[in-house]
Amino acid sequence: MIINHLLFADDAVVFAPSAKGLQQLLDLCSNLAISHNVVFNASKSQCLIVNSKYVLISHPSFHLSGVSLPYTDCYKYLGQLINSSLSDDADIMRQTRSLYARSNLIIRKFTSASLSTKTMLFNAFCTPIYGCALWCSMYQYSYRKLNIAYNDAFRQLLQEPRWCSAPQLFVNNNVSSFAATIRKLVYSLWRSLNASNNDLVSTALRSDLLVRSPVFRRWHNILF
DSSP, X not given: OOOOEEEETTEEEEOOSSXXXXXXXXXXXXXXXXXXXXXOOGGGOOBOOOOOSSOOSSOOOOEETTEEOXXXXXXXXXXXXXXXXXXXHHHHHHHHHXXXXXXXXXXXXXXXXXXXXXHHHHHHHTSOOTTGGGOOSOOHHHHHHHHHHHHHHHHHHTTOOTTXXXXXXXXXXXXXXXXXXXXXXXXXXXXXXXXXXXXXXXXXXXXXXXXXXXXXXXXXXXXX
């Protein structure tokens, strides 16, 4: 099964292993726009080339509906940052900043709340780490920064000193640690994928490429 495009509502991504193949797909989109009176917003569309062992002498020019598309090294698609090196560090750092912002908000507004309310707020606002189940290529430094932010957020919410043991706080208050939260989110995605009736998802799950992929190895290390 050839998968060269993904659609979600009005967001579309097309991809190809060659510049010629990508332009052919973009031409199909342009023809569809003409025949079905669809307008593609070329100003919001960008091209991203995944780095390889081959060095590009020059970037090829791509066109959609007669408009030349600009290049980018990093793009957010469906809330996930994708860059040319396929590294997840940028997305992890973005999640770290977001976690600090969310935790500071509840710390500032609910300082006098009861312990049960604080733990409920932490579970609601700080444990959802969107997209973390797809991370598979990152420096340990970036990942540790997110772990530290998670621990600090809970300490500060409970008004405990920085030297206080975070694992002990999580156990005493029946709150999932950072590692447990990541494990739950990975398992939730894995269970959803296996329960899906989508042909593309089923094909990907049956593929040998998935077993050899970095993301599958990370899932295996986390879950087993």
